[in-house]
Amino acid sequence: MQNKVLNLLRENSRISCQEIADRLNISVAEADEIVQTLEKNKIVCGYTVIVNEAALSGAKKVQALIEVKVTPQRDGGFDKVAKRIALFDEVKELALVSGGYDLLLTVEGDTLQEVAGFVSEKLSTIEGVLSTATSFQLKKYKEAGKTIEFTDEYERLKVCP
């Protein structure tokens, strides 16, 4: 049941406990308890929102994907340097990956200069960081499983057999 609740939250984190209860045929109290347990056990670490930045009027956020090569440390592997990077507010996502580089970051800032400044002044000067490769995001097509901008409404017949 916990997984079913989690799947509903993954789909829509604003879902109410009443709706969770209705959909999974459980009581509201039970739904509420499962959600609280998920939060308490840090399985659910937070709730966020998917924003179509391109549709915002005015200032838009600038995002970059940054590939980082690091030297793993003897007493902490990649974790020590990863934690150090993760604590910067500019870093939205951070993962250790296999392949040609070690860490993949999503960095967000208000301007291109801000992100560039973060990379040159903060990120690349951290001890253990060997190199960085920054790709600025030009247009987003999909985030967290939702396609952005190109989902057309398609009208079905209103009544059919």
Added chain:
Amino acid sequence: MGENKKNYVASHIAALPKSGIREFFELVNNMSGNVISLGVGEPDFVTPWNIVESGLFSLEKGHTAYTSNLGIPALRKEIVKYIKSNYHVSYAWENECIVTVGVSEALDIAMRALLSPGDEVIYTEPCFVSYPAEITMAHGIPVSVPTYEKDAFALTPETLVKYITPKSKVLLLNFPCNPTGAVMDLENLQGIADLAIKHDLVVITDEIYSELTYDNIEHHSIAALPGMRERTIFLHGFSKAFAMTGWRVGYACGPAEIIDAMMKIHQYGIMSANTTSQEAAIEALRHGKKAMMKMRDSYCERRNVMVKAFNEMGLKCHLPKGAFYAFPNITSTGLSSKEFAKGLLEQQQVAVVPGAAFGASGEGFVRCCYATSINEIYEAMKRIKLFVESCKQK
């Protein structure tokens, strides 16, 4: 034609009533404003992308010609494999399987292949609107067997036996059922199979909703019961489980001599099912299961929401175990199913289908499709509740 008043339409077609759904469709289409429709009989999902993409790739490769009359061999091989592993019946892909333009065509050619004028076809009611018409168009005589709310709309052998006559030739089944959502348990199904064998009936089983069963219920096909394979035509397709209604692709499996007879009609009337759709259907069977299960789970959740809401507002609604329709009892409102559907549409802009459209025994019920977005279901239930309350005040 102008002045020519002569009626050229064949008498048995002229006598055929138009579908009750069609009539209601016109009414809904003429409504302005924010109509929420629970009146559809198809998934609200778009076909999973891997399936669509296979169709596109098929076109890109230039596969735009006819296929074998029976259907693409690779598809027929996948179909018999799928039936074997999910329904536990073995068919030879070479001569016991035919790919059709949806189950609708499969049903049509099955009827035409089996029926001589005057043969009786027994079918359960409430049922899919095409059944009695299909039987009539094939010059058979439709004999409806009612199913009852007290049996959760399953067919019982005790009821069926009363409708069997020496002229009975075919028994047409559709479980999980449109419009009731009923399923058959093994005991009743065995009883039906015994009667079919005893009275030498051919069974046409339309199992288009068979993947869509809920609460861990196992779907049983009558074709898998002992002695039934040789007298059963198994109809299935891709429309409901894989959300592929518009692709129009289905199939029939059965004894070689019956499939061969159906093939003759299909060959002359249709030639072959749509090539693009057939290639997409291969992808559905090979890699479509995960997406299908996800859709099924989603239907199940929406069913829970809808059925609970109906019971809470005082419209008794059995928990359907299959398909994607709720079939609440609306007799407590004092209205007929048509009055209810019309009143609800006019007062609250919610479209449901009157149970009477599915045969006389559907009277007193309405069909509400829960393959509709959850937010629309919540809103529709709110509006239906207001309508039901307004009925009680009168």
